[in-house]
Amino acid sequence: MSFIEYSDLIQDGDVAIVHLGHNSVTAVKVQHGAQTQTRFGVIRHSTDLISQRYGSKVTCSKGGWVHVLHPTPELWTVALPHRTQILYTTDIAMVTMMLELKPGSVVCESGTGSGSLSHAILRTIAPTGHLHTVEFHQQRAEKVVEEFKEHRVDHLVTVRNQDVCKDGFGVTGVADAVFLDIPSPWEAVGHAKAAMKKHGGRLCSFSPCIEQVQRTCQALTERGFEEVRTLEVLLRVHNVRPVTLQLPDFGPDSGSPSSSSQAVEEAPPAAAANPASLKIKTTTLPREMPGHTGYLTFATKPRT
């Protein structure tokens, strides 16, 4: 297992994603002799996981079962232990494309936070790219280093424990792309520019508030960034389900023969259920959905 390379069999030391049904997942560190409790019973790693194929069904002690999945940045995003607010897949997807990330890209990121975006970046820039990530919170920085090691991506990433607004990214003239998710991104725009290649690159800043966006855009323009664009992307999840709609009873119809033939056509569904109704397969939207995550501001640094 690695977050950047698929393998077929579960091995000791892997991070496996246990799928409990209904889009509920949890991450498990696979270890000989270890056990994991789920609501379907216990999973014994030595027998139930190690040497099993990823994607297989594991029967737990209470007779229930779960699926064990290969880790991906997307599954990790929904399973990871939160130490901060994180970026979710919808925003991550947009950031990755609009920053033009691909294998070989050199990326600067701050703050690292819980590492949700970091894993997605690493997946995309492997095997030849590098991520320089800056987190000013010491405990979080240490924790994420540990995770990168566990996930076997530590060779692609450098974590620096410093304040990006004061000390920058710790590198200059190397980055193809910079991502900022900090409270005052406008204070880091200069450092971002310094970190980027002289030939230019792309920048993205994620901010929940429009005032932050305003100040960031101003700072970007002042520093000579071009193509400054702010956008927002929202995910809608459609629940597929059958819906039954009643048909009103118009009373006996003694009209023309054509209408009587119509009545015959409608007879089968009417006969199926006592009060006439129609079943359709459709989707419903959740009663409430996330209406805002953050504004994404993108810009291009021209050649300097």
Place this chain on the structure above:
Amino acid sequence: MAHNEDDDYEYRIKEGDHIVLKRGDVYKAVQIQRKKKVIFEKQWILLDNVVGHLYGTTFEIASGGTLQPKEDKETGSSTDVKVAGTDNRNIVDDGKSQKLTRDDIETMKEQGLKNEEIIQQLIDNSSTFNNKTGYAQDKYIKKKKKKYENTVTVLKPTCRIIAMMYHGREPGKICHLRYDTLAQMLTLGNIHAGSKVLVFETCAGLVLGAIMERMGGYGSVIQMYPGGGPVRAGVECFGFPAHFHDMLHEFPICRVNALLASTLDTSAKDPTAEEKSLNAAAEQEQIQPEAEQQEGRMETNTGDDDGQDREKLEREKRQEAKAQERKVKLEEKRRKLAAAAALLEGRNADGLVIASQFHPCSVLLGLIKFLSPSRPFVVFSQFKETLIECYTKLKEQGGTVNLMLTDTWLRHYQVLPDRTHPLLLMSGGGGYLLSGTTVATDHSEPAAEEPAPKRQKVKDSEG
């Protein structure tokens, strides 16, 4: 700013490069060829002069369509305005505020005046301009700039730019796949270097190109194609280095059933041999009348026999060479098919991406069989109903988890001091996605052993 040549080499525009022209939010992908004229934004332009310049350079369109690099970027302060009104209570639309006529403007253009100068003339001759508010003046200048702008920027193609270009120019060709939806597909499909990805698309090759960019030449992509061959116009726009094409394989979708039913040997070689003989026969038929015609013509030509013989010999040689070429091509095609079949046969692909104008249901159910367990798949459709059907069928047959039917909203913002708001127009719809993860199908255990809450859900969706 003193860089040596080598340092900049890879950032310079070269002849034969695939580039993207940009003006404002309008993009156009072209290939650089000597003395070739291209039309962009109602103007003919010659690209000869851009060769040797750096990517990202902005050019001014001079007379005859030749391009001159723009000297320095003026930051819009050239048209300095100091006087401004506070509101529009005294501005009346009488249609006479602009003193310059259309003819005046045309003459100015013909005289070769710079756009800044034309705009300044327009401002000077506008009686209401000084009464407008500062914001309205900004807006006026911006609008005029856009109209009289005749610069073009040359960019290196990337997935972002090409996806935005296709969505802006030819959404019909890519099934109205919006760029944010494409971004979701690449991420949900966990597209990355080193994997083996199956693609079925009729989006002009845009989706395929996007996937190839994300894989950076590592791993393999197998394009399943309908009809006679894969469409890859969009892939060309990316201008990938040659070695990227080594990772690209193709397999006709009409052979999928054969591949699923039989072994590699029979499925890969027999149909190809059959096709070979069929093609050969068809080609011979084509050659025959042509040859007869030529012979007929020659009979009338009662010139020297030597010449005739030579011609005949040459013709035969040509035909032989052509036949040889065809043979090589056919052999190449057969080899490619066998290679793709070999990749598919293990049924251990790492990802599946579908985006086509075909009904996705049969495509998905057919191709998902080639995936390893615990691998993601993404299906795009312009219409939600087709994906509802896919969802239902997958739930019935099992073998997948994490099924999600989604779409995304994309909203752009104008961010200016005291004038920040969402843009007035937004895209109505960028299509729908069905995504999920494959799992091992367990034949030994009947479905009845599923835990209670799940079984109920399946019942619901079946009922």
